[in-house]
Amino acid sequence: MRALVVVESVFGNTRRIAEEVARGLAHGLGESGQVRVADVGDAGDPLGGVDLLVVGGPTHAFAMTRMSTRRNAAEQAGGGAQPAETGLREWLATLAEAPMDVRAAAFDTRVDRPRLPGSAAAGAARRLRRLGYDLVARPETFRVSGTQGPLCEGELGRARAWAPASPAPPPPPPAPPERAERRRPDRGSNDP
Numbered sequence: 001m002r003a004l005v006v007v008e009s010v011f012g013n014t015r016r017i018a019e020e021v022a023r024g025l026a027h028g029l030g031e032s033g034q035v036r037v038a039d040v041g042d043a044g045d046p047l048g049g050v051d052l053l054v055v056g057g058p059t060h061a062f063a064m065t066r067m068s069t070r071r072n073a074a075e076q077a078g079g080g081a082q083p084a085e086t087g088l089r090e091w092l093a094t095l096a097e098a099p100m101d102v103r104a105a106a107f108d109t110r111v112d113r114p115r116l117p118g119s120a121a122a123g124a125a126r127r128l129r130r131l132g133y134d135l136v137a138r139p140e141t142f143r144v145s146g147t148q149g150p151l152c153e154g155e156l157g158r159a160r161a162w163a164p165a166s167p168a169p170p171p172p173p174p175a176p177p178e179r180a181e182r183r184r185p186d187r188g189s190n191d192p
Ligand SMILES: Cc1cc2nc3c(=O)[nH]c(=O)nc-3n(C[C@H](O)[C@H](O)[C@H](O)COP(=O)(O)O)c2cc1C
Pocket: 008, 009, 010, 011, 012, 013, 014, 015, 057, 058, 059, 060, 061, 062, 063, 069, 070, 072, 073, 076, 109, 110, 111, 112, 116, 117, 118, 144, 146, 147, 148, 149
């Protein structure tokens, strides 16, 4: 069972969440699982053989990042940081339709202001659904205490627990016994 976590992160908070999600997945999958975290800029089109795709990114201006918001974030980061050319939105726009039986889930990070609307994860999940992915978890948000972080207390643990840990389809229920086997033996008493 192979799982891939594709993540976008400017200040590093979403990346830390992605690593905890991967840890949770690895734990849930056991020895047969292979879990990889890829930065969205390096992810390319790696979906051959992936059974579960998890995507995560920061919420910018109520949605997935855009070039303009990444530029703004890079300015806030300072130190000559350059905005990434490819964010989750751009990567998802290039993603082909879901191969058969590939499952998916999406998460984001946002500042800890309860009434602030908008979620990158909701947009990413919509896109994945349109591509035919079977979503195995609700889009989830993890909170940062300010634009550059840090993550709010408990969010790393919550990320580990959120990981949609069983990408294998559930085994089919056992077949019901044959009808004939369930029928009472014919006693012949109603014969004319
Ligand atoms: C340009 C910009 C716009 C943002 N807009 C929102 C927003 O609409 N809602 C929100 O909750 N947080 C917003 N934030 C805060 C980000 O969600 C926060 O920086 C992000 O979760 C940190 O993740 P990262 O460390 O992986 O980059 C914004 C941040 C930036 C830089």
